[in-house]
Amino acid sequence: MKRLLQKIPDSLLRVGSVFIVFITVVLLIRSLIPASLKNSEEHRNATVEREVAHPVKHAGSEVCADCHEQYELKKTGYHKNLACETCHGAAQAHSEDQEIKPVLNRKREACTLCHLFNPSRPTGFPQINPVVHNPGKQCITCHNPHDPKPPRVPKDCQACHEQIERTKAVSPHVQLDCTTCHTVNEQHKITPRVVKANIPNDRTFCGKCHANDSKIKETPKVDLSTHGEKYLCWECHYPHMPEVN
């Protein structure tokens, strides 16, 4: 052995030793690395195990169908591909113990997550500008999330008053029939320019919803005795798109 070493040139021996030390150190460090980081198959298995160990939070829509009849309505509507838990929150715990309620987000932001206007969304996908589309109102006031069709606006007047129709469709007055405010004689439909529809000529008419003492909830309230007393409401407020406080 000693003779063999003597035959090897000194320089080669020294360089060789450095290389052997270096490679040994690398191999030593490599032996300390867990197998799951070296072998791709073991790495994949470890990942699967780690994921499986996470607690199950979602139950899936089929579980909801056992108790909640709205599921039948939803499965034929536009939201049929949307899981119940998308809006209602994770419900695995609720499916096991009905005392635990899932967290339902009723705010507009929950719906605008999908329906906010964004030019990259597909053509025809219902999108809104939340600043002008019934601001301040919850979406579910007009739209049933289990069967989200556009809300029906009274159709009778639409044939002639299309623009008003469209304006009102996104206004806070969307759910009011035209005849709530206008008294329309049948003759108006035949000779509209001769027989005109009536418009409210009394402040108390709007006060039915907007006076301080009105029993109707969720409407902006004013004190009729001090708020623009000598004018009719519609002389300042446009009833087909009233501004919102």
Added chain:
Amino acid sequence: MNPANEHLYEMLRQVSGYIYPNEVEFHWSILIVVYPYLTGLVAGAFILASLVKVFKVKQLQPVYRLSMLTALSFMIIAPLPLQMHLGHWERSYEIFLTPNFTSAMAMFGFVYAWYLMVVLLLEIWFTYRRDLIRWTDTDKPVMRFVHRALALFSKDTSEEGEKFDMKAVKFITIIGIPSAFLLHGYVGFIFGSIKANPWWSSVLIPIVFLFSAIVSGIAMVMLLYMVVTPLRGQKIEMVCVDKMASFLFVAVVIDFSLEMLDFIHRLYESEESIKILSDLVMNKLFISLGIVQVLLGMIVPLALILFIKLFRVDEELRKLFYFLGAILIQIGIFATRWNVVMGGQMFSKSFRGLTVYKMDITGIEGLLMTLILLLMPFAILWVLIKVLPPWDASPSPSLH
């Protein structure tokens, strides 16, 4: 407007045609331009050194050691731009510990390690070993220890040992030539194999990279020799510079021919991308490709060297022309890397639109960092020259 998006909106104003949203901003910044530029210099400088040892071009002996040290100093910095760009440079060693043999990108670590450790460091060590031992006789204490440690505490100054060193150097250089080709051919391969990008996807790219690397390496060593020698108060050996210029001339001619071949090939093939690529070349890259890379980086230096070869030019003018030509070649080769890296990201994969590259001044991928990275090899070279003076060599038995 969200201030984070201001940069994006500024760029969107300069986008022409149709472009996919994820193509507006560049993914690969100027640091990725620096990376092939530095790697090319390493390969080129080594090829120049190999001319002395393997092809016995004795005129180049004065720059042999300088070119080895140049290659090493650029080699040390070469992976830094990549690591800076990727972030987490401190994890880079992990590619050696948990290698992914199916990733072409990850293989760079091995190509790099092979070239640095088995080729460059070994060749430099065998070249310097005897001198390192000799210098310890006259060194001051600190430097004596440094030199002894660098010689791995070897004291063998026998003739057999020296002969073995010479043989080893020759053997390593022979391995080194294909390794240098592998190193920079690999960088070209990375671009050339991206088949989704018609600007990069070409089998000629690795070869073009290789020859441009040789061009830049020879020009860099020539520049360094012409700057360092007068600083040392020595006379520039014009035989050596003339020889380097001759090799440089041949390399530039081959590089130029290959690039023209690639250009004509693309034009003749006229694939579906040709329209957007023409638009790219004629508008976005006109200055950096047409003017800087081709005219200033190739045609003018070729004309300068040709002028010297055709006419009897005195030494001073020759030096000036060589110096000017070498600087222009450096700028030209940097522009080549720029055009490859930036050009490939400027057009949309829809082939219908072009975007722009906005360079930051500060920041990890900015201009300042780029300048620092480009200057760092020179600082390392300065230290290497101090520790391993390339001109204080013992007479080499292999050349006598």
